[in-house]
Amino acid sequence: MDKISFATGSLGNVPVLEKVLKQSIAEVDPKLLLGYSDPSGLPELRKQIADLYDSGIAEENIMITSSVQQALGIVFDYLAQEIKKEVFVQEPAYFGILRIFRKHQDAKITPFDDFGTIEDRLRTSESGVVYLTSNFHNPTGKTLSLERKKKLAKNAEESGLIIVEDNPHDFLYYNGERPDNIFELTPGNTIYVSGFSKILGPGLRVGYVIADKKTIAKLKSEKISQDIFTSTLGQQVCVNALRQTEYLEDLRRYFRSKKDLALSCFEEQFGAEEDFVWSKPKGGIFILGQFSDNIDGAKIAAIARDKYGLALEKDKYTYSDCKSRNTTRINFVQNSDDILREGIMRLYQAFNEVKNGS
Numbered sequence: 001m002d003k004i005s006f007a008t009g010s011l012g013n014v015p016v017l018e019k020v021l022k023q024s025i026a027e028v029d030p031k032l033l034l035g036y037s038d039p040s041g042l043p044e045l046r047k048q049i050a051d052l053y054d055s056g057i058a059e060e061n062i063m064i065t066s067s068v069q070q071a072l073g074i075v076f077d078y079l080a081q082e083i084k085k086e087v088f089v090q091e092p093a094y095f096g097i098l099r100i101f102r103k104h105q106d107a108k109i110t111p112f113d114d115f116g117t118i119e120d121r122l123r124t125s126e127s128g129v130v131y132l133t134s135n136f137h138n139p140t141g142k143t144l145s146l147e148r149k150k151k152l153a154k155n156a157e158e159s160g161l162i163i164v165e166d167n168p169h170d171f172l173y174y175n176g177e178r179p180d181n182i183f184e185l186t187p188g189n190t191i192y193v194s195g196f197s198k199i200l201g202p203g204l205r206v207g208y209v210i211a212d213k214k215t216i217a218k219l220k221s222e223k224i225s226q227d228i229f230t231s232t233l234g235q236q237v238c239v240n241a242l243r244q245t246e247y248l249e250d251l252r253r254y255f256r257s258k259k260d261l262a263l264s265c266f267e268e269q270f271g272a273e274e275d276f277v278w279s280k281p282k283g284g285i286f287i288l289g290q291f292s293d294n295i296d297g298a299k300i301a302a303i304a305r306d307k308y309g310l311a312l313e314k315d316k317y318t319y320s321d322c323k324s325r326n327t328t329r330i331n332f333v334q335n336s337d338d339i340l341r342e343g344i345m346r347l348y349q350a351f352n353e354v355k356n357g358s
């Protein structure tokens with residue numbers, strides 16, 4: 001039996017990306033790689049990124065990083081004193097951010113999953129840092145409503161709150177329009193991070209930070225300490241790809257069809273089940289499945305792996321207390337249609353065995 005994986009954030013075989021990457025790599029002038037480069041990043045790339053957002057930001061508001069993970073590391077080193085007081089962290093969270101907080105042992109982490117529960121505290125807290133993914137969240141797939149984003153933006157403007165918005169899936173929207181992000185609502189109070197891992201390829205390791213110029217200057221100093229500048233090869237590949245931004249439309253069409261297929265397979269397999277529910281994202285690459293309390297998700301994962309060759313993601317690394325919440329994250333883009341369908345069938349078989357004790 002061939003192995004199938006629903007784990008990791010890899011993109012799999014994506015014909016549109018393979019074509020764009022092949023072309024963009026071939027167009028890189030080797031001479032570019034012979035010199036040192038600007039720690040802030042290639043000016044053309046920063047200009048292209050500014051144009052993507054269409055919200056009055058300039059090159060000077062952008063710093064290129066070697067991945068979103070590096071951007072987050074640099075941002076939280078910069079905010080180290082602030083987060084000692086308190087940092088509000090949306091959970092479940094992208095696992096890499098929790099690794100960064102583990103490094104900041106004296107950070108006071110307040111996890112939340114519902115803004116309603118922390119709204120009052122945000123107004124009165126001495127600290128002022130919130131970390132969140134507002135669109136197509138990893139792992140839940142959820143997007144914050146515009147009303148909630150506006151409330152947070154207003155709150156930040158009144159109290160001086162700093163919002164760290166980690167949104168690498170913003171351009172993977174499947175309902176026709178890119179949702180607003182908080183950064184665009186309150187640029188002065190937001191440090192926004194994103195990158196190319198989900199729209200071109202994680203192997204490039206290119207990310208970026210958008211913030212006010214003063215903050216960017218501070219972050220740049222830290223970037224120089226870490227690696228001086230981001231690979232010119234990776235950056236130039238991004239430049240070449242963004243010269244043909246139409247590819248993003250093809251990419252969205254391709255990923256949207258994967259998402260629709262995954263949702264219809266879940267409906268087909270689990271539609272009559274009360275003990276498994278799943279999110280219905282409007283963008284991004286993840287669906288989150290939730291098992292009922294009476295169903296042992298860890299047992300399902302073990303049977304899926306050992307008997308059905310299906311690798312499922314562990315959810316405990318997405319919580320700061322490292323405890324499972326009986327969920328599993330499904331990456332719906334990385335397999336061919338047939339394998340995606342087969343994988344959801346295997347998940348159902350493992351689920352069924354645990355539920356019926358066979």
Ligand SMILES: Cc1ncc(COP(=O)(O)O)c(C=O)c1O
Nearest residue numbers: 009067068069094138195197202
């Ligand atoms: C919310 C979020 N932040 C950051 C990252 C890391 O991105 P990168 O591969 O560019 O480090 C991911 C990757 O899945 C993510 O989902």
